[in-house]
Amino acid sequence: MIKLLTALFVFVLISTGVGAENGHKLWLRANSTIPVEVRCSKKSPTIDIAINELKNGWQGKAGQLIELKIVKDKLLKDDGFRINGATIQAKTDAGLLYGAFEILRRQHAGESIAEEIVNPSYNLRILNHWDNLDGSVERGYAGRSIFWRGIDSLEVTSGDLNLWKEYARANASVGINATVLNNVNASPSVLTTPVLERAKAVADVLRPCGIKTYLAVNFASPEVIGGLETADPFDPAVKAWWKEKVKEIYTLIPDFGGFLVKANSEGQPGPQNFGRNHADGANMMAEALEPYNGIVMWRAFVYDPSDEDRAKQAYNEFMPLDGQFHDNVIIQVKNGPIDFQPREPFSPLFGAMKKTTVMPELQVTMEYHGQSVHLVFLATMWEEFLKSETWQEGAGSTVARCTDGSIFNQKYSAIAGVANIGLDTNWCGHDFAQANWYAFGRQAWDHSISSAQIADEWLKLTFGPQNIDKETSSYDLEWNLSFLQPVKQMMLNSHEATVNYMMPLGLHHIFSAHAHYGPGPWWAPRGMRADWTPPYYHQADSLGIGFDRTALGSDAISQYHEPLAGQLADLNTCPEAYLLWFHHVSWDHKMKSNRTLWNELCYRYDEGVKQVREFQRVWDKAERFVDAERFAAVQHKLTEQGMNAQEWKDACLLYFQQFSKQPIPYELERPLFNLDELLERDRQRVRRSR
């Protein structure tokens, strides 16, 4: 009887345990017991990790011998590597580690491994954590900071060390080699010694995985924590303070990467406070860092409540400084000219600053894309951005090539992603948000990779059956047809869906003032600075909608290079995806679909809602292929996303209808919300969020 009960108990444990996953293992779930032998003549903590990864994850021929070799090879760039089934060659230890992860990924994704050289597109592939020292994360939707929990709680626990190690491994597995530990809205305290000591502890854990540590710094630090009277970059005491501080940092962290600076932007102090310009400020810091090969990443995200179109201001401010920055300064430019909107045209600074290193800043955390609720695979948006043609040096001058060093002579090439990582068990809040962390790493490594390839890999690694056919490394046909293909298509459609139900046709910045979540095209409280209100951006009136950025309007189009500028300026050639970004367009304007603009707008919003409903169906149908915990979590969020999409559609159409005075086309589904109800909800949310 006891035996029977025990048997039953074991059975229950097994059957409820089957398939339960909480997402903490990310895309690194696979384990293997297939024996493999790994040898390397060199020994280092990084190489040890590479060897261990191969031993724990090997899914190739049993008993295979793998050789890791540090080599001199002109075809290898930075941490690039050469692989085949039996060897990994690289110039650096990190290169061997990346090679090991590449082989394992291909095995687990069922891809072939031929002799091949794999080089990174950018030297510096960096995550920006917007983590505050108090443990909160600005625009973070996955729990509190993994690095900080308050300046009174700086001691390092074994839990911290474990988590940072997992974090470092995940980054290394996709080629991320740098991280900024704190928010760009930086507390001066980050440069105090106790905080730096904790940063050193992080750096020590990240280092073996090939990851360098950076800090975001406050320009006023010399005054605030240094006790100086000024932070003027021309002041000798200020310069000396920064040099001394940098020296202190390098004593603690010998391979420290450098500083990230948000200056004279949204209330942050900067060189302009002292009558100096951005180059003056950045170069002063660059001088301090230069002896240690440290760099300064200086953000171009600047705008004032002036009469000038906000979309033009960064260009206006930085272009005159082109050529004035030291070669260890990199100007960090957000992908679009406003602020991480669901869809933006690329910032005109890309390719335009020819004598300055410019790096793209992507937002992995989804401030404007539905945060931790909406399923949005951002790789397609980043791919669209990276492959955008700037024409700055003729055909082929894509944003990617204007920033990777292949066109302009530059000491560094870099790309940053604002991290979406927190203490949530699954790291990113939404199980599918892990795909964006993954995709950022993959695209930073290889900016020519397709989003479809990334989605394919990620799904196999993250949701694939644990034991694939060892002979062929291939996936079951049913899994492929009934899970992988539809779910991959959902991911690939997800960004466009979000654009459709939030801000189609080039609309932007029409979100609620409440935490940048949900619709708020109406939001414009009395006295609020105009460039923080949606009506500034959508400009809806009885005639039409959209921001006129032609020569008759703000002329922002002139910041782009021909022939693009001409194409954008002409209503007939401007891509419809950006139509209302660049033009104020009549409600009755005939679109390519042959619909009027108003009707097209209705169709796009409606399409977005339908797309999410389709995602819900796709996911529900995938139920039998997914563990219960992650299935339910994603299903719950998709349902919420469906309702949010409806809210966006109804809010925007009912609000804009007050201007267009036209009916929503009768063939479309009618609103589920009334406008007054949506306005009241928004008012309450804004009130509560204060």
Place this chain on the structure above:
Amino acid sequence: MIKLLTALFVFVLISTGVGAENGHKLWLRANSTIPVEVRCSKKSPTIDIAINELKNGWQGKAGQLIELKIVKDKLLKDDGFRINGATIQAKTDAGLLYGAFEILRRQHAGESIAEEIVNPSYNLRILNHWDNLDGSVERGYAGRSIFWRGIDSLEVTSGDLNLWKEYARANASVGINATVLNNVNASPSVLTTPVLERAKAVADVLRPCGIKTYLAVNFASPEVIGGLETADPFDPAVKAWWKEKVKEIYTLIPDFGGFLVKANSEGQPGPQNFGRNHADGANMMAEALEPYNGIVMWRAFVYDPSDEDRAKQAYNEFMPLDGQFHDNVIIQVKNGPIDFQPREPFSPLFGAMKKTTVMPELQVTMEYHGQSVHLVFLATMWEEFLKSETWQEGAGSTVARCTDGSIFNQKYSAIAGVANIGLDTNWCGHDFAQANWYAFGRQAWDHSISSAQIADEWLKLTFGPQNIDKETSSYDLEWNLSFLQPVKQMMLNSHEATVNYMMPLGLHHIFSAHAHYGPGPWWAPRGMRADWTPPYYHQADSLGIGFDRTALGSDAISQYHEPLAGQLADLNTCPEAYLLWFHHVSWDHKMKSNRTLWNELCYRYDEGVKQVREFQRVWDKAERFVDAERFAAVQHKLTEQGMNAQEWKDACLLYFQQFSKQPIPYELERPLFNLDELLERDRQRVRRSR
């Protein structure tokens, strides 16, 4: 300049006034200036009204002479009448008034007027107002009471008189000839002299329109306001008290109609408090009223928290008393055996009490049908009910014929509707709720009339163009095709839609505890009496869903007459509309559609949501035919109804899915709400409503 401004001012007044209607005129909007001559040899306030109505509303031949005649005619019943294009004949003044309204309605609806006798189906066509003396209205969704505003505010204003006159006219226009001024949960104070004096003032206004006044009384009145020690119906002092009170009433209101009594039901006092039965109580009052030809309407809505199925209790209680009631007692029975649910089978008392007058009680106010928000035309439900076959006296023993006196020998025939009227400008809260007041009157007058006919009339009168072609009295083809037909179809489908999205397939009583609005299939707080909780009624479990009322269950089916009882008892012959009312059915039971029960349930809920969405479309398309005010009001409510339908669907499917453990068929739209969110909403609403 002054002239121009004046002209402009007038223009503005006219143009904003065009088509603006607030619904206050109900279905009596039409005015006419076509001259008509009306003569009657007799003079009375009622006949004066008839003449005036004809003069103000005539749309026939100009200068026509109409003669009104009081006649003796065996073919005429009660207030029936004989009409043709030139004369109205009736036995009573009220008959002439009804004849006048009939002619006008036909003219305005573009129908022919041949020589015809039109008799009422029921003698007594009575509204029950659930108005409290403090001015609130129980289950009222159209503002406060038109009759009461508190016992400290009993004086009659000119505003009161005007409103009561409009109310009386509206009732007369559809043949309603009686009204109960106060709630069945009656305050004893209604029988105090100051209150009776206000009732007299109402009665004086209603009388010329042929309407008799009734009061709902509290069985404990002799104790509470009479100062007696008891209200025992066998107590001589109690009997005397009631006789004296009745006498007082008739002194004030010589044509007073009688009492409506809710006794020993939901906490109301009654004869059972003194060991007497319902007949004892009703007969005691009937004796007091008998000398004045007054009647007692005694409600059969009784149930206790016993082990017995609530659906059986009224029958169990009243059947043994059949034959014991005086002939001026009418047992008022709700259409179904539970409580005005979206769909119920008819109460088994209809036709079963062969020696007692039984009257149906319909609920015009929409306690369980979405209150003042949902558009639900109840005529189809009432038609279904009235035409239900009881088999009590063989084929053709419909509920209508079992109550109209054509089968059973009875002194009175009556039908009651719980009014949906309040101080809202449009009387009923929802513009389309007016149609239910209208329909109640029309069906009470003629229980064979089709719902389609009623909808057709009502739409023409309520939304029709004010000036129809005077020659042909016909409506414009476009109006007919693009407004009348689709909107009528919407009305005719609306009840089924509500059943679909609330409680399809015989589900019942699964609403939220919050004000009987919204879904609450889960609601069963600890300690709550079971027969007030939804799980008592839906009985969902891992095997199936539904209340077993077969012989293996509560055996409520045995209260029905054969062959109906046999038909209901057999899972294969029980109409699917009542399936879960009478059976606990396996989730996998194969339905007529060939779907499983679970899938069918999903389809029904989904269909309900789709139907409301279609209603929204129909109404939006009707925009150009409707004045702006009523268009917007109805559109707003339809949108809310759409969201409510979604909430019902998602709540019920997600809740029941916990028992069925089956997916919602993938071809159906997925939920927009998560269950946890709906549960939380419901908790908050219930909390707030306390």
